[in-house]
Every structure is written in C-alpha cells, then in structure tokens.
Amino acid sequence: MLTIVGGGGFRVPLVHQALLAARDRVDVSDVVLLDTDPRRLAVMTDVLAQAGPSGGPRVRATTEPEEALTGADVVFAAVRVGGTAGRTRDERDAMAEGLLGQETVGPGGLAYALRTVPVVDALAEQIAEHAPAAWTITFTNPASIVTEAMRDRLGDRVVGICDTPIALVRNALRALGLDPRGFDTGEVAVDYAGLNHLGWLRGLHCDGTDLLPGLLADDAALAGIEEARLMGADWLRALRAIPNEYVYYYDFAREAVAALAAAPHTRGEYLAEQQETFYAAASARPGEAHALWRAALAEREATYMATERESADAGQRGAEDLGGGYHEVAVDLMAALLGGEEHRMILDVANDAGGGTPVVPGLPTDAVVEVPVLASAAGVRPLPTRTGLDPVMTARLQAVKAAERLTIEAARTESVTTAWRALAAHPLVDSVAVARRLAERALGGR
Known part of the structure; x- marks a missing residue:
C-alpha cells in the first residue's frame, strides 16, 4: 500500500501515471490519498478515475492520518504547509528587502522551512506509530531541511528525492551521445555532490576516462544543456563542473x-491563481477533471523558471527538461526498495559513507546531503566518488548547512533569535538587520 500525504496536491496524477507505467515492476494494490482539504481530495480522486486504463491500484481518499498510514509499505510525503499563499508571502517578504524571493533557495526557503518543520515532525511521529516498517520518500521542500528533520524520528527509512540532479546527469550524457540512463545501468560513474538545489556535477567516468572535461570544452554539446544556457559555458568551464x-x-x-x-x-x-482556477473548474465540472488537469500541467511546466531564462537569454526550455520527473524517480526508488531492482540514483541521504567517513568532506556525517547512491532491497547506500569538491564549493555548503540546521532548531523552539541567526548565516542574506526582520515576520506569520 502506498500512502500519499498531500494527496490533494496538483502533481499527484504524475505519481499515479508512473505507478501505472510500472505495474510489472512495483506491486501496489492500494493508493491512499491523505490531505487536510476535502475539496482538493475530491478533485484528485476524479482526475485519477479518468486518468487511464483500468487495472491500476485501488484509490481511496481520507483526511484521517491513522486511517491513511496504517498498513502502508511506502509513504510519499508531498505537503505544502501554508499553501501557495504562504509561498507568496515568503517570496514577497524577501523581495521587499531586496533579496531573492524563491520558495526553496535563500530566505524564502528558510521561511518555508520554519513553518514546515513542526508539521513534518508530527508526520514523522504518526508514521513511526502507525507504519513503523514503511519507507518514507519525501518530496516536501526544502528537501534537505525536511529530510534531515524527519530523520530524527525515522532514521534511514526516510529518503529525500529531487529530479533536478538526475535530469542534469541524463542531459549531460545525452549531450555526449551516450545513453541518458547510463548512470543507472552502471555504464557511467557519476561524481555529483551538494545539498538539495545546491550541487555540482564534477565527473562522468566511463571506461576509465572522465568525459566531463571534453563536454565542458564543446560549445555545441553544452548548448543542449539547460544549466549551460542559463549560466554560460565560460562559467561552467571556470568551475570545471x-x-x-x-x-x-x-x-x-x-x-x-x-x-x-x-x-x-x-x-x-502565478501558481496560486492557476491552481485556484483549476480546482474551481474541476470542482464545477468533475467529468472534465483530467482534461483540465492536463491543460494546467502543460502550462505550468512550460513556464518553469521562465523569468530566470529570459534574464539569462537562455531561450526556451527544451523538451528534455520538461515533465517534473520526480515521480519517476520515486517509482524507481520504490522498485528498488520493494521490488528487488537495483538503481543508481542521486538522493538526499545522510552524509555517511560508513565507518565515520563523510561522503561530502567538511560536513557532519549526520547531515543530509545530495549524492549518488545505490538503492536496493537492502536500503540506500552512498556510492564512492572520484572527484572532490573544491574549497569554494565546500565553504558554500558549510554555510548553507549551518543555516539549515539553525532553521530546524528555530522551528522546533519557536526562537526568533535562532531564526535570526539562521537567516544571517545564509549566503543570500546580506544584512543582519534584514535577517532579523525576516525572522520576526516568518515566525510571527506562520
């Protein structure tokens, strides 16, 4: 049984589609949608009922955690505490101070975490009580902070996922003319390290050769990679990553x-308006719920990071960059943990290579990092890397991880002073005075 916490969320049908496509790999008989919003649950139930051929898992919806979690083998946690209104407030509060207004990175991400950590702490307690043997796969942002918080109660049975790193690896392999799934199959060894939404691809090793330097030297090949279009080939060459x-x-x-x-x-x-339009229309015309969802999804994906791409003159987002593939990552992880497959992936896990050795040097072994792993029925194990991070990258990770850990402490203690320290420690907050105002607004308004 799979339980989706945040089961009324807009992206739930993507998970359902991935499950249908993987019926021969992952035996899921029941999907339980858990949400606090009955209207959204009703809409998503309609969307899934219209989503495709029969023969998929049974779907039911509930607002009761005990009912949803009891008997679960896997829990997907995809919650947005405060909804899109909270996200908008985080963005606007940061922008009013002349800082980055973004939901996961910088002051917006820390504000989001301050109200999210208590909720995922409670969820972790409920999972431990009602589904102690379940694997928890969290999509909840900001992923590094949320996964680290949930580990305090669930340990290694909670894993954070994001589709961005694996999409980067696959696009890099595609640009080299290789099988984009070459990392998963073991044909290519990947050196990628960082935190969620703060990491670098440092090596692509095939038959004893690192292919990344050649890719970085090839302007034509780099033109097919979103990150190169966004940040410029010269900067990637300067980073050697x-x-x-x-x-x-x-x-x-x-x-x-x-x-x-x-x-x-x-x-x-934008998302607040689009989602309200969709949910209102789907509630009024339940027979068209799936068609309405597909139209809204296409618009949403096409506009992802549009402002940033326009600013960088990066052109249109390529078809290979679309799709919100975290659902496929989640199903591959389920197939490994429950179905006996092995998958090489990039996931958010503890920084522990075993024997007290960190995967990412310079960070504590109990910190959550985003690194290549091997997932199987035995669990999730970090893979060794050959190319380390340079000191500038390490220093940035250390600063951001310190801010993340202070944020967890502040959320649990409701301490404005600790939240102030967390925000002031972050590289994207340039003033202690600004950090204090943001901390007071974040904790006062959550």
Missing part, C-alpha cells in the same frame, strides 16, 4: 533578484 540549475540563484544572485523584481508576479502568485 556543471552546477545544478538552482545554483544560478547563488552565482547570479544580483541578476536573479533584478529579474524577479521586474516580473509582474512571483512564481507563487
């Missing part, structure tokens, strides 16, 4: 802030 696309917010912070400030609305405002 390909950054995760979210690193744009760190490396081009001034340009990102200016572009977002000039936009007529924030991403949160």
Whole structure:
C-alpha cells in the first residue's frame, strides 16, 4: 500500500501515471490519498478515475492520518504547509528587502522551512506509530531541511528525492551521445555532490576516462544543456563542473533578484491563481477533471523558471527538461526498495559513507546531503566518488548547512533569535538587520 500525504496536491496524477507505467515492476494494490482539504481530495480522486486504463491500484481518499498510514509499505510525503499563499508571502517578504524571493533557495526557503518543520515532525511521529516498517520518500521542500528533520524520528527509512540532479546527469550524457540512463545501468560513474538545489556535477567516468572535461570544452554539446544556457559555458568551464540549475540563484544572485523584481508576479502568485482556477473548474465540472488537469500541467511546466531564462537569454526550455520527473524517480526508488531492482540514483541521504567517513568532506556525517547512491532491497547506500569538491564549493555548503540546521532548531523552539541567526548565516542574506526582520515576520506569520 502506498500512502500519499498531500494527496490533494496538483502533481499527484504524475505519481499515479508512473505507478501505472510500472505495474510489472512495483506491486501496489492500494493508493491512499491523505490531505487536510476535502475539496482538493475530491478533485484528485476524479482526475485519477479518468486518468487511464483500468487495472491500476485501488484509490481511496481520507483526511484521517491513522486511517491513511496504517498498513502502508511506502509513504510519499508531498505537503505544502501554508499553501501557495504562504509561498507568496515568503517570496514577497524577501523581495521587499531586496533579496531573492524563491520558495526553496535563500530566505524564502528558510521561511518555508520554519513553518514546515513542526508539521513534518508530527508526520514523522504518526508514521513511526502507525507504519513503523514503511519507507518514507519525501518530496516536501526544502528537501534537505525536511529530510534531515524527519530523520530524527525515522532514521534511514526516510529518503529525500529531487529530479533536478538526475535530469542534469541524463542531459549531460545525452549531450555526449551516450545513453541518458547510463548512470543507472552502471555504464557511467557519476561524481555529483551538494545539498538539495545546491550541487555540482564534477565527473562522468566511463571506461576509465572522465568525459566531463571534453563536454565542458564543446560549445555545441553544452548548448543542449539547460544549466549551460542559463549560466554560460565560460562559467561552467571556470568551475570545471556543471552546477545544478538552482545554483544560478547563488552565482547570479544580483541578476536573479533584478529579474524577479521586474516580473509582474512571483512564481507563487502565478501558481496560486492557476491552481485556484483549476480546482474551481474541476470542482464545477468533475467529468472534465483530467482534461483540465492536463491543460494546467502543460502550462505550468512550460513556464518553469521562465523569468530566470529570459534574464539569462537562455531561450526556451527544451523538451528534455520538461515533465517534473520526480515521480519517476520515486517509482524507481520504490522498485528498488520493494521490488528487488537495483538503481543508481542521486538522493538526499545522510552524509555517511560508513565507518565515520563523510561522503561530502567538511560536513557532519549526520547531515543530509545530495549524492549518488545505490538503492536496493537492502536500503540506500552512498556510492564512492572520484572527484572532490573544491574549497569554494565546500565553504558554500558549510554555510548553507549551518543555516539549515539553525532553521530546524528555530522551528522546533519557536526562537526568533535562532531564526535570526539562521537567516544571517545564509549566503543570500546580506544584512543582519534584514535577517532579523525576516525572522520576526516568518515566525510571527506562520
């Protein structure tokens, strides 16, 4: 049985589609949608009922955690505490101080975490009580913070996922003319390390050769990679790495802030309006729920990071970059944990290579990092890497991880002072005075 916490969320049908496509790999008899919003649950139930051929798992919906969690083998946690209204407030509060207004990176991400950590703490307790043997796969943002918080109660049985790193690896392999799934099959060894939405691809090893330097030297090949279009081939060559696309917010912070400030609305405002339009229409016309969802999804995906791409003159987002593939990552992980498959993936796990050795040097072994792993019925094990991070990258990770850990402490203690320290420690907050105002608003308004 699979339980989806946040089961009324817009992306739930993507998970359902991935499950249908993997019926021969993952035996899921029941999907339980858990949400606090009955209207959204009703809409998603209609969407899934119209989604495709019969023969898939049974779907039921509930607002009761005990009912949803009891008997679960896997729990997908995809919650947005505060909804799109909370996201918009986080964005606008940061922008009012001249800082980056983004839901996962910088002050917006920390504000989001301050109200999310208590909720996922409670969820972890409920999972431990009602489904102690379940695997928890969390999509909840900000992923590094949420996964680390939930580990305090669930340990290694909670794993954070994001589709961005594996999409980067696959696009890099495609640009080299290789099988984009070459990492998963073991044909290519990947050196990728960082935190969620802050990581770098540092090596692509095949038959004893690192192919990344050749890719970085090839302008034509780099033109097919979103991150190169966004940040520029020269900058990638200077780094000797390909950054995760979210690193744009760190490396081009001034340009990102200016572009977002000039936009007529924030991403949160756009999604709030779009989602309310969709849910209202689907509630009024339940027989058209799936068609309405498909149209809304296409628009949503096509506009992802549109402001940033326009600012960087990066052109249109390529078809290979679309699709919100975290649902496929989640199903591959389920197939490994429950179905006996083995998958090489990039996931958010503890920084522990065994024997007290960190996977990412410079960070504590109990910190959550985003690194290549081997997932199987035995669990999730970090893979060794050959190419380390340079000192500048390590220093940034250390600063952001310190801010993340202070944020968890502040959320649990409701301490404005600790939240102030967390925000002041983050590289994208340039003033202690601003950090204090943001901390007071974040904790006062959650």
